[in-house]
Amino acid sequence: MNILQINSSARSSGSESTRMGDKLVAGLLAANAGATLVRRDLASDPHPVLDEASLGALFTPADQRSAAQNARIALDxxxxxxxxAADVIVIGAPMYNFGITTQLKAFFDAIARAGVTFRYGANGPEGLLTGKKVYVNLSRGGIHRDGASDTQVPYLGTFLGFLGMTDVSYLYSEGMGMGPDAVAQGQAQANAQIDAVLA
Known part of the structure; x- marks a missing residue:
């Protein structure tokens, strides 16, 4: 089992979504002898955003790219x-202003590439990143699960499914901005969800 952990909080420490991811990954490693882990922290190692220069590099034929363009494409x-390479992907996705973080959006923009991770065929788009299990650890300051204010889950499901990742489980830690009692309750509920996944 190859595990890829993506931490997308702007915090390099003290992130609830990262805590959840670490707990889940530790359990997966313990339960699967020989499993490997690649961890990418988008706070300490941010990926460049999709801008005019990167779009120019993407749409320039490979044999015509400059050295700078080749270097930019190599990052993606x-x-x-x-x-x-991942069999299991663990994504930390805190809610910032009702959406995903800028860090996670930059990561998604980097991995969505026509002809590589998806393609358009006679029947429409086809995701090419199939056969993967994805766990999304969602941390929120308030309570949004299953409500109109939860724009994250519909977006994440659409994006991941577009790339072929349809086996997605969402784990929630909510109420992180609502005081110590709410934090304790939210973390306990998150831990129970993780324990259920690992059982």
Whole structure:
């Protein structure tokens, strides 16, 4: 089992979504002898955003790219290779202003590449990152699960499914901004969900 852990909190320490991911990954490693782990922290090692220069590199034929363009594409290639090699992907996805973090969006923009991770065929788009199990650890300051304010889960499901990752489980830690009692309750509920996955 090859595990890829993506931490997308802007915090390099003290992140609830990262705590959840660490707990889940530790359990997966303990239960699967020989499992490997690649961990990417997008706070300490942020990926560049999709901008005009990177779009120019992507749409320039490979044999015509400049050295700078090749270097920029290589950064995306490295992320794509890690996702392709993973059997299990663990994503930490805190809610910032009702959405995913800028860090996670930059990661998603990097791995969505036509002809590599998805393609368009006679029947429409086809995701090429199939056969993977994805766990998304969602931490929120308030309570949003199954409500109209939860824009994350619909977006994540759409994006991951577009790339072929349809086996997705969502784990929740909510109420992190609502005081100590709510934090304790939210973390306990998150731990119970993780324990159920590992059982």
């Amino acid at each position: 290639d490295a992320l794509i290779a890690q996702v392709q």
